Amino acid sequence: MLAPYVHGGLVAGEKCACIVEVADRPALLAQVRRPGDVDVEGCLASGQLELFTSAESYLRRGSFSGDDMVDFWTTSLDGALGAGGYDAVRHAGDTVVVSEVVEVFDDFAIYESQLNLLVGRYPQTMLCLYDIRELGAGVLLEVLRTHPKLLMGGLVIDNPHYLPPDEYLASRRVRVWAALSDEERRVAELAVEGLRTTEMAAPRSSSSHDVDRALHGVFRKLGVESRDDLVRFVTERRRP
Amino acid sequence: MITYLEVHPLLVAACPSFAGSKPAALAEEGDGEFIRVGQLVRHLIHLLDAEDTESFTAVFGVVDWVLAEGDAEAKSLIDNGFLDDLTNPEMYADATSRFADFVPWLTPRAKRHPAVRRLLP
Numbered sequence: 001m002l003a004p005y006v007h008g009g010l011v012a013g014e015k016c017a018c019i020v021e022v023a024d025r026p027a028l029l030a031q032v033r034r035p036g037d038v039d040v041e042g043c044l045a046s047g048q049l050e051l052f053t054s055a056e057s058y059l060r061r062g063s064f065s066g067d068d069m070v071d072f073w074t075t076s077l078d079g080a081l082g083a084g085g086y087d088a089v090r091h092a093g094d095t096v097v098v099s100e101v102v103e104v105f106d107d108f109a110i111y112e113s114q115l116n117l118l119v120g121r122y123p124q125t126m127l128c129l130y131d132i133r134e135l136g137a138g139v140l141l142e143v144l145r146t147h148p149k150l151l152m153g154g155l156v157i158d159n160p161h162y163l164p165p166d167e168y169l170a171s172r173r174v175r176v177w178a179a180l181s182d183e184e185r186r187v188a189e190l191a192v193e194g195l196r197t198t199e200m201a202a203p204r205s206s207s208s209h210d211v212d213r214a215l216h217g218v219f220r221k222l223g224v225e226s227r228d229d230l231v232r233f234v235t236e237r238r239r240p
Numbered sequence: 241m242i243t244y245l246e247v248h249p250l251l252v253a254a255c256p257s258f259a260g261s262k263p264a265a266l267a268e269e270g271d272g273e274f275i276r277v278g279q280l281v282r283h284l285i286h287l288l289d290a291e292d293t294e295s296f297t298a299v300f301g302v303v304d305w306v307l308a309e310g311d312a313e314a315k316s317l318i319d320n321g322f323l324d325d326l327t328n329p330e331m332y333a334d335a336t337s338r339f340a341d342f343v344p345w346l347t348p349r350a351k352r353h354p355a356v357r358r359l360l361p
């Protein structure tokens with residue numbers, strides 16, 4: 001899937017930058033290398049084809065950061081379209097090598113969604129590679145919601161489940177809010193109003209422990225780290 | 241017997257560097273004990289990233305002590321707060337460390353926590 005994408009880009013004179021592990025490169029380059037039309041070694045030497053490992057990209061700061069990865073691709077685009085003199089860019093990211101990150105962190109899905117903003121701003125194509133056999137159902141749903149087109153069995157399909165980045169973030173807020181229990185929602189609303197957990201407990205004669213634990217559940221489920229984050233989340237959720 | 245409201249002060253006493261840390265600044269008193277203990281876990285992860293583990297024996301000693309001699313709510317704070325956060329992968333989103341790196345400091349009682357048991361090799 002990746003080889004024809006890269007080959008087509010090189011033939012069209014586009015810059016191609018891909019995240020591919022070193023072990024997977026010989027097979028990729030063998031498929032891209034076609035005598036008479038693509039000089040792969042020449043493209044690598046000139047920088048028209050650039051390959052990065054996950055350690056040089058997704059994990060270059062030691063751990064995954066969606067914002068940092070958006071910076072990574074933006075830097076690549078600015079270089080290619082500016083000083084590089086290319087008219088268009090093809091990017092590709094193999095996510096299999098960071099499957100641990102993909103499975104666990106909501107950050108990755110948000111990053112994937114935010115990339116669509118980048119695609120709209122620059123003349124570029126972006127291909128995200130997933131091994132769907134390795135993905136859990138939850139991650140697969142996030143993949144469907146964050147990618148406007150799907151390449152399956154050699155066909156490019158318009159994805160009816162895709163949500164533009166703003167809608168995606170809003171839908172996530174609705175979904176995680178719905179995952180709260182009634183008590184957690186009550187506590188979250190009171191926390192936003194500025195009440196201390198001891199004040200939330202008193203009128204209902206609940207123990208401080210139970211309210212503290214409910215607020216902890218709110219923070220964890222919504223993925224917020226502080227009361228300020230919670231206020232921002234609830235404010236965004238209330239926005240029409 | 242150690243009570244619910246004594247747990248966080250005991251943990252902070254075992255880890256004095258928490259007081260001036262960024263996670264400590266995020267923890268408001270009105271957020272309750274679970275959130276405050278969670279911020280301390282966040283601080284421990286930062287310390288582990290910085291290979292500054294001097295306080296860990298004392299911290300996990302407190303954890304063990306509460307599990308042994310705490311009242312029901314104090315034990316719940318350690319079980320459903322401290323250890324739950326320590327085993328939560330999302331707590332490590334910005335970190336290079338992982339839960340497995342804390343295993344050398346876990347006592348047998350802490351290792352009986354269901355999430356800990358699941359993640360132990």
